[in-house]
Amino acid sequence: MIDIENVSLAYAGRGGPVLAVEGLNLAVAKGEFAAVVGPSGCGKSTLMKLVTGLVRPTTGAVRVNGAAVSGPVKIAGMAFQNANMLPWRTVADNLLLPLEIVEPYRSQFRSRKAEYKARVEDLLATVGLGGFGHRFPWELSGGMQQRASLCRALIHEPSLLMLDEPFAALDAFTREELWCVLRDIWERLRFTVVLVTHDLREAAFLADRVHVMSARPGRIIETRDVSFPRPRDLDVCYDKAFTDIVRDLRDKIAEVRKA
Amino acid sequence: MTDKLEKLAPWLFVVALFAIWEAACRIFSVPNIILPAPSAVWAAMVRFWWPLLTNSFVTLWTTTAGFLMAVGFGLLLGLVVGWSRTIYRGLYPVMIGFNSIPKVAVVPILVMWFGIGEIPAILTAFLISFFPIVVNVATGLATIEPELEDVLRALGASKLDVMRKVGIPRAMPYFFGSLKVAITLAFVGAVVSETIAANRGLGHLMTQAGSNFQMPLVFAGLIVLAIEGIAMYAVTAWLEQRMTGWAFRSQGSAGG
Ligand SMILES: Nc1ncnc2c1ncn2[C@@H]1O[C@H](COP(=O)(O)OP(=O)(O)O)[C@@H](O)[C@H]1O
Ligand SMILES: [Mg+2]
Numbered sequence: 001m002i003d004i005e006n007v008s009l010a011y012a013g014r015g016g017p018v019l020a021v022e023g024l025n026l027a028v029a030k031g032e033f034a035a036v037v038g039p040s041g042c043g044k045s046t047l048m049k050l051v052t053g054l055v056r057p058t059t060g061a062v063r064v065n066g067a068a069v070s071g072p073v074k075i076a077g078m079a080f081q082n083a084n085m086l087p088w089r090t091v092a093d094n095l096l097l098p099l100e101i102v103e104p105y106r107s108q109f110r111s112r113k114a115e116y117k118a119r120v121e122d123l124l125a126t127v128g129l130g131g132f133g134h135r136f137p138w139e140l141s142g143g144m145q146q147r148a149s150l151c152r153a154l155i156h157e158p159s160l161l162m163l164d165e166p167f168a169a170l171d172a173f174t175r176e177e178l179w180c181v182l183r184d185i186w187e188r189l190r191f192t193v194v195l196v197t198h199d200l201r202e203a204a205f206l207a208d209r210v211h212v213m214s215a216r217p218g219r220i221i222e223t224r225d226v227s228f229p230r231p232r233d234l235d236v237c238y239d240k241a242f243t244d245i246v247r248d249l250r251d252k253i254a255e256v257r258k259a
Numbered sequence: 260m261t262d263k264l265e266k267l268a269p270w271l272f273v274v275a276l277f278a279i280w281e282a283a284c285r286i287f288s289v290p291n292i293i294l295p296a297p298s299a300v301w302a303a304m305v306r307f308w309w310p311l312l313t314n315s316f317v318t319l320w321t322t323t324a325g326f327l328m329a330v331g332f333g334l335l336l337g338l339v340v341g342w343s344r345t346i347y348r349g350l351y352p353v354m355i356g357f358n359s360i361p362k363v364a365v366v367p368i369l370v371m372w373f374g375i376g377e378i379p380a381i382l383t384a385f386l387i388s389f390f391p392i393v394v395n396v397a398t399g400l401a402t403i404e405p406e407l408e409d410v411l412r413a414l415g416a417s418k419l420d421v422m423r424k425v426g427i428p429r430a431m432p433y434f435f436g437s438l439k440v441a442i443t444l445a446f447v448g449a450v451v452s453e454t455i456a457a458n459r460g461l462g463h464l465m466t467q468a469g470s471n472f473q474m475p476l477v478f479a480g481l482i483v484l485a486i487e488g489i490a491m492y493a494v495t496a497w498l499e500q501r502m503t504g505w506a507f508r509s510q511g512s513a514g515g
Contacts, residue, residue, distance in 0.1 A: 023354060050414040074415030084407040099501045101416045136505070153410075162413070164406075230456050 001160065001192045002028040002051055007060030008217070009046055019200035020046040022217035024060070027207075032157075033186060033193045035218075037249060038213030041255045044196040047218070048162050051194065052076045064160070073160070074102065077153030081165045083145035085137030091148050094131030095120045098156045105156060123151045127181050143174035147181060152186065164193045167202065176234060179205055187231050199236055200249045210249060214256045221253050284301040300482065303475035310464060315483050317460040318449055321377050325384025326393055328444040330416065333389040333441070334434065338394025341430065342422070354393065360386040365453055369457045380452040380460060387448035395437035399430025432506035435499040442468040442491045450484065461487075 004026040010017040021043040028034045036044055049055045050062050053069040062069040077098070085094045099105040099116050109116070124133055127147040129224060137145055153161055164183075168174045183206060186193060197203050203210045204226050212222040224245060228236050236242055277297045283289070284296035290298055304311060340350050362383055369379035403425055411421050453462025461480050468476035498505070 049409070052409070053411055054412055072412045074413075076413045078410045078413050080406045080410075082404070082406060084404055084410065085406070086407075086425065097411075098414050100424065101414045101420055102413060104413075156414070255440055 001030040001032070001064060002060075002194070003063040004047075004050065004183060005063075006116065007050060007057040007062060007063045009043075009055060010032075010058045011048060019035075019217040021050075021219060023219045026211060026220055028192060028194060029100065031190045033195070033196060033206060033208045035195045035207035036213060037197060037200060037203050037210060037212045037253065039215050040198075042211060042213045042216050042256075043122065043218030044162055046214075048164050048196060052078065052162055075158050076160045076162050077156065077158040078162045078164070079146075079149045079166045080155040081135070082167045083142075083143055083149040085148060085152075087136065088140055090136055091124070091129070091132050092117065092120050094137060094148065095123065095133075095155050097153050100194075102156045103117070120151075121172075123155060124148070126185065127151055133247070143170055143178065146170060146178060150178070150182065150185075152187075152189075153219060157189070157191075159191055161191050161193045163193065163197075165198060167256065168198060175199075180234065182206060183231065189253055193253060200253075201245045204217055204242060204245050204249070205232060205234075205237060210245075212256070213254050214250060221256060224249065265491075284446050292317025292472055292474050295449050295478050300478040303473070303479040304482070307476055307479065310465055311461075311483050314464040314480075317377070318379060318380075318446075318453065318462065318484075319487060319491075321380040321453070322442070322446045322449040325381045325449060326388055326442050327391060328381070328385040329389035329441055329445060330438070332385070333437075334396055336389070336433070337393040337402065337430070338422075338427075340393060341397035341400025341426065342418070344401070346349040348399060353388065356476060358390045362448055363455070366455045369452070372511075374458045375458060377457070377459070380449045380457055384448040385447060385451035387406050388445035389461060391437045391440045391444070392434065395433040396430050399433035400426045403429060432503040435495075435496040435502050438495040438499065442495050443488065446488050446491060 004024055006021065007024040008022040010019045012018075024035075024047070026036075026045075026047070036047060038044055046055070048225060050071075050222070051059055051069070052066060053062075053064075053072045056070070060128050064073050085091070086097070089097070097233070100109055105112075105116070121133055124130055125152060127143060129147050129151070132140065132144070132148075137148065140148065146169075150166065153163075170178065179202060183246060186206075193207075195203065195206060200210075207226055208228060210224045211220045212224075213219065213220045228239075229243070281297045284294060289296070295303075340347050340354075366379055366383055366388060369382050373375055373379055373382070400422070403421070407425060411425065416424070449460070450462040453460035454466050455462075457463040461484055465477050465480040468474075468480065
């Protein structure tokens with residue numbers, strides 16, 4: 001599904017070019033749940049932008065679905081740390097936004113609006129926001145906004161979901177709740193996911209594979225398979241095998257931070 | 260009780276101000292030609308109500324015409340400037356330079372071109388008031404959250420889509436907020452121009468009254484100006500509230 005081959009990317013910084021990633025290699029299979037962890041500023045968000053075609057690599061090649069990425073990929077749903085809901089739209093209308101943009105929904109938007117609205121309500125219900133569609137985003141708590149943001153990323157049933165530290169701003173309980181929300185949706189739909197996170201437990205709990213990035217310029221220095229059976233329960237976090245993985249990942253990151 | 264007092268406070272201050280003014284004029288027997296007492300101003304207002312009214316309508320019309328031109332042009336230019344960073348960077352210094360010219364200095368030129376009358380007043384009102392609209396609209400567009408733009412672009416949204424769905428709605432509170440500033444400036448522009456070169460309007464009336472040493476009438480004009488200014492400000496403030504209520508309500512309640 002995703003194939004990044006020997007990619008480097010330099011931003012035009014204030015004092016000359018800033019090499020954000022270099023020698024980056026990453027492969028994510030169709031339907032795989034991949035997590036990327038790494039120290040702050042190592043190029044994780046850059047990796048997301050490369051995959052979605054929002055920036056072009058300076059050297060190397062990015063392929064998504066077998067085709068070289070030369071512009072925005074148009075199939076990806078994205079969600080960030082900040083929910084970024086439009087405050088002048090209700091939650092339901094916020095969720096309709098991708099359908100106003102992505103084909104084939106876009107051209108059928110007027111004629112099938114009622115159907116789309118029902119779909120929005122269904123999706124909201126699956127993340128525990130049933131009946132909140134007519135509210136405005138600022139009437140919702142941070143966790144609820146983040147649920148809505150996740151729904152917005154999924155409403156057009158993308159085959160690729162890109163999540164950039166989506167739960168970083170939430171409290172521990174809400175975060176774990178949302179892990180389960182994401183887990184359940186993914187079990188049901190099995191799209192491809194790339195999840196960038198600081199939280200190693202989050203990565204290990206949700207992902208099939210965890211990739212560790214080096215300090216800037218970022219590249220993948222370690223890949224860990226996480227092979228706990230699915231569907232996983234939150235209790236898995238207390239398994240010895242689980243905590244071992246988390247400790248290994250942590251050691252690895254401590255190492256690259258020192259380097 | 261305190262609530263009521265708070266509502267009444269502005270009126271109490273106005274009444275107190277006039278009372279002190281009147282008292283001071285009487286106690287120190289200030290001549291009318293220096294500072295007319297409110298009673299004399301009132302008398303002038305009653306006596307000259309017709310010229311005051313007709314001329315204030317002229318000023319209202321020149322201000323409104325200039326203001327509406329500024330709204331149309333400012334909105335358009337703001338959209339263009341906010342559209343791309345390159346245009347923003349290129350045009351911004353030019354506009355700053357233009358805006359730093361005192362518009363009073365332009366009035367004689369406008370008079371040369373269009374003659375004495377309402378057109379220079381309208382154009383001065385326009386020139387002085389479009390700038391804050393442009394800056395506000397452009398700022399609203401230019402400060403779209405980059406992540407939100409990423410979300411939309413990753414869906415294949417064009418620049419036009421991003422502007423229509425996010426940029427323009429988002430710029431509306433900035434736009435309506437700038438109207439309050441713009442109408443005040445337009446009013447200043449129109450009156451200044453009328454004062455320099457016009458044959459109608461409150462500015463003209465006050466200049467005339469001044470050169471005839473009718474100080475009570477000058478002050479009557481001033482008070483009518485104040486009332487008119489406040490009324491126009493209130494209309495735009497009300498419009499802002501009506502059109503962009505969400506921006507006020509969503510403030511402070513956006514959880515992380
Ligand atoms: N638009 C940009 N211009 C210049 N430098 C940038 C830009 N975006 C990111 N960078 C730099 O590239 C590096 C990687 O950034 P990013 O991918 O956002 O890191 P992360 O998401 O891992 O924290 C950082 O050092 C950052 O300062
Ligand atoms: Mg980041």
